[in-house]
Amino acid sequence: MRLGRTFVAAGLTAALALSAAGCDGGDGSAHAGDPTAPASSPSGGFPGSATPVGLDPAHVTDPPGRRTGAIAPADIVATGAETIPDATVEAIRRLRGVAGVEQISMAQIPVENRALSVAAVDPGTYRNWVVDPYAAQSDDVWDRVAGGELALRPSLRTRAPIGKDGFLALGSTEGASRVHVGAYAKQSWLVDAVVNRTWIDTLDMTPGNALLIRTGGTSPERLRAPIQRLLRGTEASVQMTDVVAREGLDPGAVQTAVVVGTVADAVGTFRYTVLSGGHIAPDPAWVDAHIATETVPILGDVTCNKLIFPQLRAALADVIAQGLADRIHPGEYAGCYYPRFIAGTTTLSNHAFGLALDINAIENQRGTAGEIDRSVVAIFKHWGFTWGGDWAYTDPMHFEMNHLVRPG
Structure with a gap:
């Protein structure tokens, strides 16, 4: 059956669950109430107010x-x-x-x-x-x-x-x-x-x-x-x-x-083709313009988006200055630029743009509070990074650039 054929119009209004409270989770997290519950009326009514709420x-x-x-x-x-x-x-x-x-x-x-x-x-x-x-x-x-x-x-x-x-x-x-x-x-x-x-x-x-x-x-x-x-x-x-x-x-x-x-300048227009196994092939011209391998403190050589390096170096130098270098384990660094989809999806992650890095991966698995030193976390946040440990479905090894910071 062709996808483009015209559907026969149905007289039934959608029985959709329309949000009143939202959810507080990511993948696998708890939901406020039952996310599979039907709407409050068989014709798709609103659990809360019948008009949009809290809007500009x-x-x-x-x-x-x-x-x-x-x-x-x-x-x-x-x-x-x-x-x-x-x-x-x-x-x-x-x-x-x-x-x-x-x-x-x-x-x-x-x-x-x-x-x-x-x-x-x-x-x-x-x-x-x-x-x-x-x-x-x-x-x-x-x-x-x-x-x-x-x-x-x-x-x-x-x-x-x-x-x-x-x-x-x-x-x-x-x-x-x-x-x-x-x-x-x-x-x-x-x-x-x-x-x-x-x-x-x-x-x-x-x-x-x-x-x-x-x-x-x-x-x-x-x-x-x-x-x-x-x-x-x-x-x-x-x-x-x-x-x-x-x-x-x-x-x-x-x-x-x-x-x-806020990361648009670091990505621009991202063109790619789909490969097997969840991998992608970004446009070679985009890779040449945006991706590089450079040496940074503690971690050594890393391959990332070119615009991330000034604030990444500043964050790692700050970690050293505060006597916390031993809290980051170079042997557990799990990468930065990784051209593939999020596992099991066709959704791009910030790793595909070279704007995220995973550190201390062994003891900071998804869905856990993680063991990474919170002073290290605070330093990365100061230098323009978001920490995955703050997410509803946590990813405590993950730090991603959320805005450009140009160290003085």
């Missing part, structure tokens, strides 16, 4: 109103680093075999070592493109998104670090923007979470850098080359969602990750 008025837009049009997911997804020009979008829309185009904004936002794929959308039109027709018909979900809240893919409810107040910080720094999780609903292919378009500037996203494309009765593969020709110059990746559905990502496509937030 700047992110509130009008509800989308009654849903109209066909419900069907994309057959092709195109993602680039720059805004796709209107003329190009229109040319793709006019291609023989193209049944519909939806322009959205896409970015990858590092959240506790997970590059979360966030889309900024028009909730009134985007809802027809999600992979679950029941979610498409739920006015509750899209009213929440229009009201400034975030709709999250259900599989992330126990993985994303949602606070007990129901807010998710989109970034790793203390000042990262926090968005209230208003709904759990399946999204379009390759999208983890959606917000409305008022968040584009707040999250430093690129407007309109992605397209969802339906091909109706035409084979998507027949349209790949014509779409790629029209997108030439934008360096956008073009991938088939029938492959995505089977394998997670299209191995025939160059993937494009547009990382935003």
Whole structure:
């Protein structure tokens, strides 16, 4: 059965669990309440207030109103680093075999070592493109998104670090923007979470850098080359969602990750291809521009992102100055630049960008409090690193750069 066929509209509103309290865990952590419990009413009601809560008025837009049009997911997804020009979008829309185009904004936002794929959308039109027709018909979900809240893919409810107040910080720094999780609903292919378009500037996203494309009765593969020709110059990746559905990502496509937030300067536009066994092959030009092997105190030679070295050296020099060098064990250093996905997923981590390092790995396993000296932790935090031991599902060996620090 083709993924692009139009779903028969169902009259039942989605029975979605809509957040009231959020969760306080990452992978395998405890959840506030039962995350598998149904919504408070069979039609997908709200466990708490029937209106969005705790929101900045700047992110509130009008509800989308009654849903109209066909419900069907994309057959092709195109993602680039720059805004796709209107003329190009229109040319793709006019291609023989193209049944519909939806322009959205896409970015990858590092959240506790997970590059979360966030889309900024028009909730009134985007809802027809999600992979679950029941979610498409739920006015509750899209009213929440229009009201400034975030709709999250259900599989992330126990993985994303949602606070007990129901807010998710989109970034790793203390000042990262926090968005209230208003709904759990399946999204379009390759999208983890959606917000409305008022968040584009707040999250430093690129407007309109992605397209969802339906091909109706035409084979998507027949349209790949014509779409790629029209997108030439934008360096956008073009991938088939029938492959995505089977394998997670299209191995025939160059993937494009547009990382935003305080580490954006260290990553830029990250392009890569998918290999077997969870590994990836970053664009060699990106590797040459961003990755280097240099000598640092205590650890010796390490391979990392070039921009991490000044503050990494400063942190390790500070460890030595405070008489704590013996608290870091070079023989237990577990790496920095590691071009692969998070185990068992197709999600990039900060290791793929060379922005995270694992130290004292043996006695600091995931899910434990860890034995690393807390004075060492404090030094790394001072020099612009986040510590995985502070996460809901702890990773105490892990330190990642959350913002650039330029030692004086």
